[in-house]
Amino acid sequence: MDTRFWGPSGWRLLHSITFGYIPRTDKKAVRDMFEMLPFVLPCKFCRASLSEYMEKDPLEPALASRDSLTRWLWRIHNEVNAKLRSQKLNVVPDPSFEKVASLYKDILSSGCSQTDFPGWDFLFSIAELHPLSKSAKASVAIPGGPPCEDLKTREEKNRWNCLSPEERLPLYRRFWTSLGNTLPFPEWRKSWHKNAAGYSLNSRKAVIRWLWKLRCRMESHLNLLNRCKYSSLCKTLKTHRSGCTKSIKARTCRKKRNKEL
Template sequence: MDTKFWGPSGWKMLHLISFVRAHPTPTEIADLRCFFSTLPYVLPCKFCRKSLSEYIVEFPLESTLNESYALAKWLWKIHNCVNSKLREQKLLKESDPPFASVKSLYTAKFAAGCTRTNFEGWEFLFSIIENHPYSKQSLSGIPINGGPEKISADDHLELNRWNRLPKEIRQKYWEQFWTCLPKVLPYREWREVWGVCQTDWTSRKAAMKSLWGIRCSMESSLQLLNKTDFHSLCKQLRQHRSGCAKSSRARTCRKKRFRQRIP
């Protein structure tokens, strides 16, 4: 999926989650660890999964969950790493914002409340659904070039890094992501609505139905502003399929845009 479509949505949701719990309880730490440790396996771009698999080794998640705003600082560092890579590819010109500015932005967003507002993250979450481990898009994917010839079957992160993780193992991480997500959502009201909805993450079709049901429930009960209809959503997702699953040499998932020739 095109990173320009789901990337901003994902960053907004993840940053908001990371700032809400400045001093997490042991239970919250376990939920946050569960959620963020699954991210490298579910991102809807194999090159993004590779990068995060590397960053999570360079910046271990375990060291970020016990200090004030440590998780938020960890995510900010990783976001800066992504930005640096985009600048190398001439895909980004802006400099990285200081942590204090990011903190001010997201603490203000949280304080604004959870009703009559936008739910940041729908594009990100539905793009993850589009890349269900058993979807045609995922099953047609090929490994990334440059990896080692042999990787231990137990080294899931390294297999994931080179897009060689078996689909049944990726599915376990994928379902773990959806199990952990409602527990770490920033607002109690969001968690409550999500918690009463029936879900099935075993296939792309079932997962799409589940997430759409959750979205409809949240839009109705919390008067969310960023509403859409199912037909428009599906059209939007089709328009932003990038085809990166079949590429072995690219560095990010961007949908090619062709300029129309003027006769």
């Protein structure tokens, strides 16, 4: 999936989660969600990079407080930006932590913010690249690594895109199971749990249908503003497929765009 489609949505949701974090009640769910994140991102290069960044800058110490967790994700975000710059991609200068903190504190303190759920593009992209989907099954290892059969841990396999669909599926399920308890507003958590019952995570089609029904119910329950039609969603997801899963030459999951005349 094209990172320009789901990346901004994902960052807004993840930063909001960290600035709403309460260690006493949220630590287990937030730990589970972030630990699973490197295994579910809808881009094999992003999964590999996040695995590397989280090895260098571990999550566990950051879970001690809201301040440490927000600063941890800010550092991770800056690492991603540095990687994009190394690929000669246009990235704005890294904002100071104080600027990021001011932005998200304002968002979380504004009642109007609760009507704009920021993560749908991100979450539907994860749903689209289900471990048992055709795209995921056709995914090839990242070039330059050791033979997949020589890799022992799931982290090593993830770094080189060598996890099998069957190995990735339990991690995918764990991500979705933990997500509801990480959301930054109590109203969102309550609505998520109220409306998420009866889901199946066994296939791409099932997850997209479940997530769509959940979105519609949350929109009605919370009067959310950022609505769309199911047909538009499916068209959008198809439009932003990048094809990077099968590429042995690509360095990014950004979809190539035709040059303008």
